Amino acid sequence: MTIRRPDDWHLHLRDGAMMQAVLPETARHFGRAIIMPNLVPPVVTGDDARAYRDRIMAALPGDMTFEPLMTLYLTEATDPADVAAAHADGLVHAVKLYPAGATTNSASGVRDFDKVMGVLEKMAEIGLPLCIHGEVTTPEVDIFDREQVFLDTVLEPLRQRVPEMKVTLEHITTSHGIDYVAGADGDIAGTITTHHLMINRNHILVGGIKPHYYCLPVAKRATHQAALRRAATSGNPRFFLGTDSAPHADEAKESACGCAGCFTATNTLSCLAHVFEEEGALDKLEGFASLFGPARYGLAPHDATVTLQKRDAPAAYPDKIDTGAGPVTVFDPGHPLYWHVIA
Numbered sequence: 285m286t287i288r289r290p291d292d293w294h295l296h297l298r299d300g301a302m303m304q305a306v307l308p309e310t311a312r313h314f315g316r317a318i319i320m321p322n323l324v325p326p327v328v329t330g331d332d333a334r335a336y337r338d339r340i341m342a343a344l345p346g347d348m349t350f351e352p353l354m355t356l357y358l359t360e361a362t363d364p365a366d367v368a369a370a371h372a373d374g375l376v377h378a379v380k381l382y383p384a385g386a387t388t389n390s391a392s393g394v395r396d397f398d399k400v401m402g403v404l405e406k407m408a409e410i411g412l413p414l415c416i417h418g419e420v421t422t423p424e425v426d427i428f429d430r431e432q433v434f435l436d437t438v439l440e441p442l443r444q445r446v447p448e449m450k451v452t453l454e455h456i457t458t459s460h461g462i463d464y465v466a467g468a469d470g471d472i473a474g475t476i477t478t479h480h481l482m483i484n485r486n487h488i489l490v491g492g493i494k495p496h497y498y499c500l501p502v503a504k505r506a507t508h509q510a511a512l513r514r515a516a517t518s519g520n521p522r523f524f525l526g527t528d529s530a531p532h533a534d535e536a537k538e539s540a541c542g543c544a545g546c547f548t549a550t551n552t553l554s555c556l557a558h559v560f561e562e563e564g565a566l567d568k569l570e571g572f573a574s575l576f577g578p579a580r581y582g583l584a585p586h587d588a589t590v591t592l593q594k595r596d597a598p599a600a601y602p603d604k605i606d607t608g609a610g611p612v613t614v615f616d617p618g619h620p621l622y623w624h625v626i627a
């Protein structure tokens with residue numbers, strides 16, 4: 285099976301030694317990626333994004349081609365003019381909204397939406413998408429309900445306030461999120477991760493706790509996983525791939541207080557081919573991984589291709605990637621993968 289070269293519309297590359305080691309895992313198969321800005325400190329200004337892009341390009345092995353599509357981390361102090369200038373330069377392709385405290389490195393996120401209205405209105409005017417981690421952080425709300433509650437109490441009111449804004453609801457984990465994106469008026473899309481297509485909450489908790497399956501939003505029950513699979517394989521261009529590949533060193537995951545994130549960059553294409561074949565929808569993989577994202581971001585799809593082949597022997601990939609910041613465990617779908625990336 286040959287498809288256009290895919291892109292990843294939600295990726296964590298981190299920085300320094302970690303980035304050096306994980307970047308080739310993505311660049312091997314993907315042409316571009318939307319680079320998440322949740323570094324410590326976060327990527328907030330156009331200058332921050334330019335410097336981060338330069339560090340990424342400096343870390344890229346000379347025999348690889350890859351284009352990082354930079355994002356800015358929305359804070360209550362973000363300057364609309366700086367955002368507009370970074371977009372006009374072709375540097376910044378999205379702004380990222382983290383509700384304060386929702387996920388890894390989100391302490392600088394938004395608490396009071398009144399404070400970011402100027403930025404959001406500017407983004408609507410210039411057609412710059414807002415990528416959203418869609419979970420409420422209210423302590424009373426159950427962690428399995430946080431995405432659903434976000435849709436009604438935050439996302440819908442926000443979109444009513446700025447109806448022209450382009451919105452991407454990222455890493456959707458529930459049928460509610462799928463239904464919202466599929467049915468909403470206006471310019472909205474949603475990304476779906478590799479791991480949420482392959483696991484549900486039983487995988488995290490049955491037979492012992494599996495820290496490498498813990499990510500945010502946390503995987504939900506199997507009926508929600510089924511809804512994600514239906515959406516991803518539907519051919520609806522509102523749904524496309526954002527792996528949310530999020531490396532953490534093993535010692536930070538395998539801990540009494542393990543952090544959230546699944547590292548899927550290495551074997552994502554084999555995983556996706558497996559899922560799409562199970563769903564009888566291999567013909568829909570190219571749209572999901574390679575066509576709908578570029579269309580959404582106003583970019584051309586790649587002319588280059590990747591070829592996958594199903595073989596009798598499982599695809600080989602490392603259990604862990606060694607990084608200067610410690611080993612990082614590669615996502616284990618729990619069964620062999622027979623689709624090999626051969627070119």
Ligand SMILES: NC(=O)N[C@@H](CC(=O)O)C(=O)O
Nearest residue numbers: 296387388499500530544545
């Ligand atoms: N998905 C995760 O569980 N973790 C991400 C942050 C995020 O995308 O929410 C990370 O940066 O580690």
Ligand SMILES: [Zn+2]
Nearest residue numbers: 387417500501
């Ligand atoms: Zn997130």
Ligand SMILES: [Zn+2]
Nearest residue numbers: 296320528530
């Ligand atoms: Zn993420």
